[in-house]
Amino acid sequence: xxxxxxxxxxxxxxxxxxxxxxxxxxxxxxxxxxxxxxxxxxxxxxxxxxxxxxxxxxxxxxxxxxxxxxxxxxxxxxxxxxxxxxxxxxxxxxxxxxxxxxxxxxxxxxx
Amino acid sequence: xxxxxxxxxxxxxxxxxxxxxxxxxxxxxxxxxxxxxxxxxxxxxxxxxxxxxxxxxxxxxxxxxxxxxxxxxxxxxxxxxxxxxxxxxxxxxxxxxxxxxxxxxxxxxxxxx
Numbered sequence: 001x002x003x004x005x006x007x008x009x010x011x012x013x014x015x016x017x018x019x020x021x022x023x024x025x026x027x028x029x030x031x032x033x034x035x036x037x038x039x040x041x042x043x044x045x046x047x048x049x050x051x052x053x054x055x056x057x058x059x060x061x062x063x064x065x066x067x068x069x070x071x072x073x074x075x076x077x078x079x080x081x082x083x084x085x086x087x088x089x090x091x092x093x094x095x096x097x098x099x100x101x102x103x104x105x106x107x108x109x110x111x
Numbered sequence: 112x113x114x115x116x117x118x119x120x121x122x123x124x125x126x127x128x129x130x131x132x133x134x135x136x137x138x139x140x141x142x143x144x145x146x147x148x149x150x151x152x153x154x155x156x157x158x159x160x161x162x163x164x165x166x167x168x169x170x171x172x173x174x175x176x177x178x179x180x181x182x183x184x185x186x187x188x189x190x191x192x193x194x195x196x197x198x199x200x201x202x203x204x205x206x207x208x209x210x211x212x213x214x215x216x217x218x219x220x221x222x223x224x
Contacts, residue, residue: 034212043201043215044155088155096208097143097162103154 003027004091006102014110019076021087021105026070029094033065035074036088038104044088048074079109113138117202117216124223130175130189132219134202137183142204144185145213146177149199161185162207197223 004025013019021035032051036044050056050063050072062075072091076083089102117134124130136142146158157170159177167177174193178186185202199220203213 032210032212036212041220043218046212046214049212090212092209092212096210098145098157098160099209099213100157101155 003093003100004089004102006087006089006105008103009106010108011105012108012110013079015079015081017079019079019083019107019109021074021076021089021107023072023074023089023091023102024070025072025089025091025100027091027093027100028067028070030067030070030091031094031096032092033063033072034090034092034099035061035063035072036090036101038086038088040085076107079107081109081111083107084109113204113214115202115204115214115216117219119219120217121220122222124192124221126194126223127191130187130192130196130221132187132200132202132221134185134187134216135183136204139183139204139206141182141207143207143209144179145203145205146185146187147201147203149201151198155201158187192223194223197221 006023035048037047038044048063050065056063060077064073086104086106088104090099114137145160147155149155160168161179175189199218201218202216205213
């Protein structure tokens with residue numbers, strides 16, 4: 001079983017719709033959770049971090065965390081073609097000091 | 112503000128040649144430093160990380176080594192490259208315990224021919 005799992009996609013959404021990305025993790029002691037966006041050929045960029053159960057909103061992005069279910073999600077509202085990228089879920093385990101990344105979900109926003 | 116520099120951006124090397132990739136961080140002290148590799152169409156694989164000068168943790172047995180000769184400098188090396196070493200190499204830094212995530216450098220695309 002992989003430590004951090006994501007659906008590889010591609011997730012195809014029409015422009016203006018909501019994109020919903022999911023991530024599950026295995027380390028119950030994990031304390032911090034992150035979403036990165038990676039455009040093709042570029043390095044990952046941190047877009048959201050979440051540390052406690054519930055929702056966290058930042059502009060068009062909302063991260064959701066449920067530690068009991070070991071589940072993290074990312075919602076992208078009013079999706080734009082510029083949101084087309086691979087989104088990486090990352091988890092900082094109980095030991096700290098390093099993040100474990102999921103394989104990424106590729107998102108395609110169609111005009 | 113903190114910045115991370117990684118070079119070169121692209122590199123084409125023959126099989127059996129040596130490798131040296133360098134990463135430096137500015138604007139912070141005693142950062143955690145990381146080397147990741149991303150094969151084409153694949154996820155991020157942690158290669159090495161360091162929590163201090165001379166302290167290197169190796170995550171995957173392989174043809175590569177890492178060194179941290181100065182607080183804000185991290186070097187990835189190989190004595191003899193293999194075809195399987197091709198990929199996108201990313202350096203990253205974080206504060207202690209990575210509680211706020213990483214900041215990545217711009218990456219080096221290595222092609223071994």
